[in-house]
Amino acid sequence: MKSIVKRFIKESEIGNWFKSMKVQLFISCVLIFIVLHLTYSLSLFSYEFDYTVGDKVTENIVLASDYHDQISTEFLKEQVKYEVDTIYTIDPKVYVDAKESVASFYNNAYDIRAEYSNESDIRVRVFTYLLKDSFDLTEEELTILAEIDDVALRLTENYVYAILKDTLSSEVTDENIISKKRDAKTYFDTVDQISDQVKPIVLKITNYHITANSQIDEVATEDKVKSAQNEIKNVMIPAGTVIAKSNEPLSVKAYNILNELNLNDLHTFEQNIPLLSMDAQMVLLLVLMYVVLSYFYANNKKSVKQIYLHFVIFVLTYLLAFGLKNISVYLIPLATVGMLISLLDELTTGIIYSFFLAIIFGVIFSLHASLIAFTVLGCIISAILVNQAYQRGKIFLAGLTVSLINALMIFGIYFMSGISVTESLEQAFYGILAGVVCSILTIGSLPLWEALFKILTPLKLLELANPNHPLLKKLLLEAPGTYHHSILVANLSEAAVHDIGGNAILARVGSYFHDVGKIDRPYFYAENQYDINNPHDQLVPHVSAKIIKDHVKRGLELSKTYRLPKEINAFIEQHHGTTLIKYFFHKATENNESDLEINPLSYMYDGPEPHNKEIAVVMLADSVEAAVRSMKQGDVKALISKIIDDKIKSHQLDDSHLTLGEIKVIKQSFYSNLSSAFHDRVEYPELEEKHINIVK
Numbered sequence: 002m003k004s005i006v007k008r009f010i011k012e013s014e015i016g017n018w019f020k021s022m023k024v025q026l027f028i029s030c031v032l033i034f035i036v037l038h039l040t041y042s043l044s045l046f047s048y049e050f051d052y053t054v055g056d057k058v059t060e061n062i063v064l065a066s067d068y069h070d071q072i073s074t075e076f077l078k079e080q081v082k083y084e085v086d087t088i089y090t091i092d093p094k095v096y097v098d099a100k101e102s103v104a105s106f107y108n109n110a111y112d113i114r115a116e117y118s119n120e121s122d123i124r125v126r127v128f129t130y131l132l133k134d135s136f137d138l139t140e141e142e143l144t145i146l147a148e149i150d151d152v153a154l155r156l157t158e159n160y161v162y163a164i165l166k167d168t169l170s171s172e173v174t175d176e177n178i179i180s181k182k183r184d185a186k187t188y189f190d191t192v193d194q195i196s197d198q199v200k201p202i203v204l205k206i207t208n209y210h211i212t213a214n215s216q217i218d219e220v221a222t223e224d225k226v227k228s229a230q231n232e233i234k235n236v237m238i239p240a241g242t243v244i245a246k247s248n249e250p251l252s253v254k255a256y257n258i259l260n261e262l263n264l265n266d267l268h269t270f271e272q273n274i275p276l277l278s279m280d281a282q283m284v285l286l287l288v289l290m291y292v293v294l295s296y297f298y299a300n301n302k303k304s305v306k307q308i309y310l311h312f313v314i315f316v317l318t319y320l321l322a323f324g325l326k327n328i329s330v331y332l333i334p335l336a337t338v339g340m341l342i343s344l345l346d347e348l349t350t351g352i353i354y355s356f357f358l359a360i361i362f363g364v365i366f367s368l369h370a371s372l373i374a375f376t377v378l379g380c381i382i383s384a385i386l387v388n389q390a391y392q393r394g395k396i397f398l399a400g401l402t403v404s405l406i407n408a409l410m411i412f413g414i415y416f417m418s419g420i421s422v423t424e425s426l427e428q429a430f431y432g433i434l435a436g437v438v439c440s441i442l443t444i445g446s447l448p449l450w451e452a453l454f455k456i457l458t459p460l461k462l463l464e465l466a467n468p469n470h471p472l473l474k475k476l477l478l479e480a481p482g483t484y485h486h487s488i489l490v491a492n493l494s495e496a497a498v499h500d501i502g503g504n505a506i507l508a509r510v511g512s513y514f515h516d517v518g519k520i521d522r523p524y525f526y527a528e529n530q531y532d533i534n535n536p537h538d539q540l541v542p543h544v545s546a547k548i549i550k551d552h553v554k555r556g557l558e559l560s561k562t563y564r565l566p567k568e569i570n571a572f573i574e575q576h577h578g579t580t581l582i583k584y585f586f587h588k589a590t591e592n593n594e595s596d597l598e599i600n601p602l603s604y605m606y607d608g609p610e611p612h613n614k615e616i617a618v619v620m621l622a623d624s625v626e627a628a629v630r631s632m633k634q635g636d637v638k639a640l641i642s643k644i645i646d647d648k649i650k651s652h653q654l655d656d657s658h659l660t661l662g663e664i665k666v667i668k669q670s671f672y673s674n675l676s677s678a679f680h681d682r683v684e685y686p687e688l689e690e691k692h693i694n695i696v697k
Contacts, residue, residue, distance in 0.1 A: 348385065
């Protein structure tokens with residue numbers, strides 16, 4: 002029954018629909034949402050207790066960490082407002098106005114006395130009349146001032162100025178003004194130069210001008226209050242404190258602590274709003290990610306395997322970052338996802354996943370917008386730096402770049418926020434460490450991804466290109482001519498593929514292994530025949546053709562034994578396509594073999610034809626190198642062109658995606674490299690010994 006159901010699903014439209022890229026991408030996004038929801042709901046929105054005030058506690062509730070008693074702290078800070086002395090500022094205009102008022106009074110007095118200096122009675126009457134409204138002085142007091150001599154009057158003016166300057170240069174408020182006036186009286190009581198009759202009058206003039214000269218400096222006072230509040234240390238309840246004892250009712254204070262620490266389930270809709278809000282944000286981000294990736298995957302023909310490769314890297318990187326954030330939120334190695342995907346697949350996919358992972362992580366943990374922006378920037382730059390990396394040092398350099406960006410970003414944000422340099426540097430250190438962790442994770446896990454998903458990365462290609470690879474060493478020892486031929490083909494192929502913008506290192510490595518099947522019977526191939534008879538001379542043509550064809554089959558067997566990637570297998574299988582083994586076919590025709598034996602299919606490679614540009618170039622380089630090496634003389638350029646044109650006419654390049662323009666570039670590349678490798682050598686004349694002079 003199960004087999005019937007499986008076959009039905011496999012053969013029906015439902016099965017095809019289920020296997021489609023969009024459905025698989027949707028499933029991966031749903032799985033990502035489940036992982037995200039479980040992590041933040043269990044860590045950020047979980048509740049350890051379920052109590053109300055007065056409920057009997059089942060076990061002691063102990064603080065797991067120091068608790069900042071914010072209510073007590075705020076109470077202490079509020080008290081400071083009433084304890085800090087108010088700051089006043091002195092208004093200098095008060096003294097200036099007082100001085101001008103006194104000066105005006107005395108100037109009028111001097112004018113009157115001068116005008117009526119010889120008429121005492123008139124002077125007194127005018128004096129008391131004109132100055133009667135001055136400083137609440139009585140007519141009797143004005144009369145006394147009018148009758149004293151000029152020196153005494155001038156002396157009273159000087160004393161008034163002196164007292165006012167001394168008094169009004171200090172702070173005079175409504176609270177201390179009486180004390181200031183009392184001080185003025187005390188001072189005048191000690192003055193002997195003024196008569197006792199005049200002293201009260203001068204004191205009256207002085208006290209009239211002693212007024213409040215200060216006002217509250219609200220800004221300075223507020224700064225003083227804030228400074229005093231900042232000096233107040235937070236009231237802390239240390240970790241380990243029992244805030245509620247077992248079998249006792251829960252107090253209001255303990256209830257408030259539990260609620261503030263978000264440990265108590267209040268069973269309210271409002272309490273679930275943050276979780277629902279987070280879910281909504283994650284759904285929106287994942288929908289956006291699905292739309293972007295659907296468009297990108299469709300245009301780039303991504304496979305389901307690639308989708309789940311990206312999904313696994315995304316989820317594992319998130320979970321790792323989620324765990325490390327407990328040490329520091331700046332230790333999160335988010336750039337790892339971009340670096341790995343860029344290495345294992347291609348750059349754009351790495352950038353897309355890096356962008357969305359940084360945004361998602363930032364939203365979940367409410368990271369600063371600047372931090373999210375710089376994290377995205379670091380992820381993108383690191384993905385670009387490791388793209389097509391052929392050296393592990395380049396991956397480490399990308400990690401160091403992330404470290405630098407993180408350090409500058411974190412230190413800048415902290416320092417501009419007024420946080421101490423020490424703490425800023427400490428957090429910046431975590432940012433530096435994050436970049437290093439990214440490099441270590443990428444380099445360390447790369448072989449695992451390559452093995453699990455059977456991916457051929459540039460670094461894996463370089464490992465395969467190592468001359469110490471067991472299969473290459475075997476080829477060198479048992480078929481040195483073929484090994485040398487493979488090196489020459491690799492040089493030609495790499496240069497040509499590079500010129501047309503293909504994967505040059507893939508072409509080189511594919512060239513190294515394309516003829517490994519010749520290891521079994523190396524002397525049946527011309528490049529390995531050194532001063533020996535050609536064994537094909539003793540064989541009929543169709544047997545020779547079969548032996549030649551079998552090197553492809555044997556190469557695939559060796560590839561399986563040595564676990565070469567499928568991309569390299571394709572070079573072994575396709576580098577001859579379905580070409581005709583012309584030499585033995587013509588030999589068979591000349592020998593007039595039976596119709597069965599001269600069937601062209603018996604003298605053709607099994608194929609298939611090259612399916613990509615790199616294999617096609619290796620096919621062309623393989624034929625061109627052998628032909629040029631065997632030619633005695635002639636036009637190399639014409640030979641190259643003829644060989645390549647023959648491949649085109651025989652439809653060997655139909656599936657290779659090579660354009661005519663690229664084929665032209667390949668011809669020129671081959672010619673440039675072969676003409677320099679097989680150039681004519683200068684023949685030096687032999688010199689007779691007698692013509693050689695040796696200078697000692």
